[in-house]
Amino acid sequence: MEWNFMGKGSAFYPPFGNTGAYMLLEKELYLLDCGERAFDHLYYHVDLEAVENVYVILTHLHADHVGSLGTLISYFYCLRGKRIHVIHPEETVIRLLILQGLETDAYQFSREMPENKAGLRAVPVKVQHVENMECYGYLLSDGKETIYYSGDARDIPVAVKRMLFAGELARLYQDTSTHDSPNPSHCYYGKLEAEIPWEWRGRIYCMHLDGPCTELLKEKGFQVVEVEQTS
Template identity: 40%
Template sequence: MKLNFLGCGSAFNPLDGNTSAYFTIGRKLYIVDVGESVFLKLYQKDLLRQYDEILILITHLHADHVGSLPSLISYAYYVLGKTVMVMHPDPGLWQLLDLMGIDRAAYHRLECHALEDGKLNINAVPVRHADDMRCYGYVIECDGESIYYSGDSYEIPESILQKFRNREIIRIYQDTAEFSSGHRSHCPLEELERDIPEDLRKYVYCMHFTTDFTEKLKTMGFCQVMQPVKI
């Protein structure tokens, strides 16, 4: 299963686009997070029109992860005649969409921690990012292979690290900060270096960049989901 990225930037790095990924299985489109820039990217690629079903996974409610979700839902429902499915374990998302004027008939709510969808299994993993909000990563399993997508998290859960080291999870997609700071919200590169053995770093894809530290990642052996914009 290949993840295709629409952006790799953080909330304060709009030039690289909001971090979001998609993949397809048959006639179904799966999207992870829909930040402010994401609906435009999907529209430009005409992806919403091409697929019969659309399932969206939301990691948490910060604007760079849900900012254009209302537009996507409305466009799919009123223009394309499609009712998208939205998965998120916490009811706060539906309340947010209510406040934005999105009719609950325009989308299917999947308020759950686990979902079996044909040959696909999706499990939400609680992660630590913001003190005032419940945040989740996702383990996505298909055809016997599992990947982990962090969303926003300042650490990789120990259960995920253990499965990754045992190769039960084959790839990690992790939001990564170049430096640690007093305000912990994304995984510092130094902690990633500490937690991931050198021989497994080629299976870790860094994302959600505020700064461009491509050369550091290459030197340490990590990958990145997209090349950041040079300014």
């Protein structure tokens, strides 16, 4: 699986853009979240007029993860006559989109990943991020490899770490923060350092960064996602 990152920043660090990624396979577009700046990025990097099917996998409903979802839905429904797939374990996204003037006749909602040409499976993993919202990471498999995408999470679930240490995950994309607190909403890099032995850190790709900390994280043995640049 080759995911192209549209951004690697947190909501409060605009220089790195909204964290999210896409994968294009023939005429099918797959998205991990759709933040405020995602549609702009896709507009300049993907031939949207050639896309036949779109699958948007949502981790949670904060604006930096769903901010341009309505625009993407409207683009394909109004200009292309197509209903994109919106995948999320909770129906709260339906209520959010209704408030934006989008009824379910404009898109297709699914709690689980529908069948698709990539053979992509997306298994939701409940994570702790904030108290007032259900949030999820995903185990993503295409029959060749399995990866984990955390969304926003204060830690790595025990079952996911077990898979990592068993060599079952090709890559683990983790929301990473340089700020620690008694009640964190993102994963402090010191926690990663304490829990992930050096020999496994090369499989950890840090994202959702809250500042210019790339060199710090690389010095600790972790990877940092690369963002697709505008040509």
